[in-house]
Amino acid sequence: MRAIVIYNSNTGFTEQYARELSERLSCPCVPLKKLDKAELHAYDRIIFGGWVMGSMIAGLDKMRSIAAPDAVFAVGCTPPFDEVVANVQEQNNLTDTPLFYLEGGFRxxxxxxxxxxxxxxxxxxxxxxxxxxxxxxxxxxxxxxSFDHFDKTQLEPLAKYAETWK
Structure with missing residues (x-):
């Protein structure tokens, strides 16, 4: 099973998580803006990560116009309060796609x-x-x-989920 991590980052927290996850899963990590659509056929699974502003995951619509992700991680500056995660899930229509909310920070x-x-x-x-x-x-x-709440242990549930694909 070949996976790829594609991300859209604004101030660097999403990129940090994406790189950490790709290292853990031993798979490529590509910024959405540099994605070669033709290369996607080589991958069985897509993990997309984007930053959150106003409950919207930046870049998710563009990603969906290219290919449907198998899992999504959203990096926000607020803690993962239940109401925050539910709102992000609802606003981005992620009822059928697993969502993993990660607290990043703010620059x-x-x-x-x-x-x-x-x-x-x-x-x-x-x-x-x-x-x-x-x-x-x-x-x-x-x-x-500005503050930094990046913590790679927050990736654990997503990494374990992706490891079931193998």
Missing amino acids: FDKLGLPQKMILKAVKKSTIKKSNRTRQENFMVEVLGT
């Missing part, structure tokens, strides 16, 4: 001005809410800062 300094402005506006409006969710409280605490 505020690597964002462009438009993204920074949007996040500042989100934080400002979230602060004003009286009954915030756990995710909103987390966002108020960390938006506008």
